[in-house]
Amino acid sequence: MAWRGSSVAAATVAAALTLSLVTGCGSGDSTDAAGVVSDYAAAIADKNVQAASDLTTAPASAAETLGATFAGMAPDSVTTSVDDPVEYSDGTASFTIKTTWTWPDQGTFETSTSGTARELSSGWKVQWEPGLVYQNMPAGARLQKVRTDASPAPTVDSRTGKTFMKMEPVDEIVFDPAAAGRKSDAAINALARAIEPIAPLVTAAVIREKVDQADGRAVTAVVLREEDMGLVASDPAKIAGVTVNRTGKLVMDDRRLSSPLETGLTNYWAAVRDATAGWQVQLVTPGSRPQRLAGKQGPPAKDIATTVDQNQQLVLGDSVVDVAQPATMMTFDASTGGILGMARNDAAAKRDVQAGTSYATGSTLDPVFAAVDREAGGDDGKAGRLLFHYGLGAKFTAPGVSLPHSPGTPKVSSADFSPSDYTSSMLNMGALGVALARADAGRSDAVAPYIVKGAQTKVGGGELGEFSPDTARKILADMAKTAKSGDASDLTGAPGLRALVGTNGPQGPGWFVGIQGKKVLVIYCEGDKSGTAALQVAQKYFRVSAQ
Template sequence: MVWRGYSAAAAAVAAAVALTVVTGCGSGDGTDVASIVGDFASAIGDQDVEAASGLTTAPEPAAESLGATFAGMGAKTVETTVNKPIEYSDGTASFTMKTTWVWPGQGTFETDTSGTARELSSGWKVQWEPGLVYPDMPAGSRLQKVRTDATPAPTVDSRTGKVFMKMEPVNEIVFDPKAAGRKSDAAITSLAHAIEPIAPLITAPVIRKKVDEAGGRPVTAVVLRDPDMKMLAADPEKITGVTVDHAGKLVMDDRRLSSPLEDGLTNYWTAVRDATAGWQVQLVTPGSKPRRLAHEQGPPAKDIPTTVDQNEQLVLGDSVVDVAQPATMMTFDASTGGILAMAQNDEAARRKVAAGTSYATGSALDPVFGAIDRATRGDSGSADDMLYHFGLGVKFTAPGVSLPRGTAIRPKVSSAQFKPNDYQASMLNMGALGVALARASAGETGAVAPYIIKGATTKVTGGALGQFTPEVARDVLQTMTQVAKTGDASDLTGAPGLRALVGTNGPQGPGWFVGLHNGKVLVIYCEGDKSGTAALQVAQKYFTVSKR
């Protein structure tokens, strides 16, 4: 048995459309030993369980063993080579076979095995034994390739270097309605009671809804950390249809925090782990610990630095909870565009409000459009370009930030035909606008793209960020100051020096608040009736909580 790292030779094997099988000089008519052994090796190369097992003296156990190994190894291609069998006078023959399992981009695993063939009344057959798969392999065993990850797992760190998210053992409490059968309703009630001390919001109706939406398939009722399991009212595994799966998951280091940013950061973290993952080939025998046969493992991945501010995340979480309708809030560093935090209430989470999804802006951007119209004197092309320079009308793809599903509408504006309810922007767009205006007030004239992973570049499509006209920025900033002093945001307290844009898209919203304050850009998005008032309510709670 030989393991080899991935090489140019292996790449050539992986790229081949068909596998090459070198066999003895058989007649090809299926009646001589060389032909049968060659066909067997060819079937192994094709990972054809039925064909390979049918050429053996024991098709059923051969099919079981080969099927388990093919599934466990998951090789892209398999190459087999056999030597010409040596026949003996007692109607038997011996042969050797080399099998190479290939995983493109990862490596190869080779085995050298020996076997025998017997001439029966029906013709030559390969004498089945597990040792054809791996030398001295016990009956009932299989080969398998498993992923390995270097330890320790990387952490996702905040802007100050503190751990924001880390991998931790978790317990996935899974309910299978089919396993519960007629006791399904009673089991759901019992499960809800068991987890109530730690997960009171996961009620029986909530679990039933999950089951209905899953079409009767198993559902994860809740994911709990190890300490949480000690606080349950009853052991979930004693409930019919409930199992507890143990796994590792990236979770918030501070249990008080939750954020829509978790999904995007987890996806980025997973990609980093995938890039540094290794693998191991094991011999698995029932009742015994898997035996490592070969492995390849790289070094641990580096921790992931982000722009997230943990204290800011906690403040945002407190700011959105009191609003009854969907409310989402993001804050950005006003000089760099780094995302500091993002939070939303349960209603917004159910609506799947996302940072990169475009929503109607209504009257919120009227001061921006008015300033651009005056500067471009009705030239729609120039107006579009100026919008792009401020971060509007473009799409941001920021590593670590989840992308919205579907295609966002790319807005256009014409000073002659523009209607507020025709324009759409994402919270990232609004954040980029706020950062551009804040930078303009500090003497900078170039927009920057929002980002969350330090050192990663945000892709900008649909237009180009660039230098914007200082006069336009001053015009908008002046209006924002008036809005905060005497306009719709004038009732807000505890925010000296605030500059704001406030607006809605009609009575049913959505409503927006974009504020510049204390070196930060605040973006609040609310939906439903009186959403503009709701956005101001979130802003006021933010300014109040920030001072605590």
């Protein structure tokens, strides 16, 4: 979309010598008016602020205004042309310069401004005035291009259509140790005391750790909703090195909830907003509100429908908190593979346990390996393909689910599928549980896990195919035995439970994969006695669910 500014015709004088030129290719002769104007326009087109400023009568002022405008506009390209240059006998000249700022796939912004040049003892110079950038622009002003978003912002909704996440005004409390200087330690202590009433877990030690990890750069100590700012003990902005940035953020509608799913859903939400974002060119003058000069705005984005169950998310959060070591739990819809929720305790958050990261399965999948190996007749290649049909060995890229920082690749290194050699992600384990639950309902095909309704999960490494109902029934029978008389037999309050339980040795990790009712449960724990910890999480889940 182009917007054209006003143009001012240059005055003409009968005795004037009229010159015509178009830039960016100047005359190369800066000893006359045409040359210096051409060179100035060419420098603007080259986005060379210093070169353009040096050609003016006030290089410092020009550099300040041009530098601020180029930084604010951030154009992909700039084109200029000089029209109607007129040189007068008194050593002055007038001209009109057209400037077009371009952003690919967005639009252009065009101005037409008038200016003068003067012949000084040092040669011809462009008479500097802010109006060269935008007609009648006052001193100290600048142009800037900003992103615009349609209102209202989309919400992220649960499976029932209830709001799960929404955009709210928040305050980012940022600490800059460089700005605090020698008072850095005292400032951190003061900041921790100020936010303690609303954020007691963000201690001085936590803030120092963030600063250390950022190599001394500014860090966000905490993000508070606007209503929470009234609960702080003192104004953080008055502390040395602390600034409070007011912005908007996607947050949980229910303040009791937290989930590692937030990151992936926020990224998806941001991508949706990016697709409908607009832009605006503004004239920014100190002491005044920005003036809109041009722009284009897309329509509001649709709300994002997900498979998340808010009640389930609350139960999951309660289920993982009692275990001291890293514990993470996910639940899936046993029919569709939709992710119902995911929670992890603080220890797992520090370990950055992710749904898509592969971890050693140990003995957990022994019943699966045994059944598949029998069906494959010892054929390693065939067995690997059969495992894939249950979702094992696949790499899932589900829109709305964060990808692991260092994704592992599930692997099998021997014909008998030695448990010590196999790794799997929580998404893989969930897909396995859903495939087996579907087999119990008369289906013989696996489905990929997903969280955003209508967004297809990419499956890497092959295609999910049909599996043998007989093999699935054998695995289900072994899972029922584990729940009735095996390692999961002490669990109560879970009628009809089928489970896979196992560890990768004394130091774990430990797993629990369960099918119960219309849900598939996947629990992953790390550390000593992690298998026992996984069972503890499962028991807490069944107890809280019953309540």
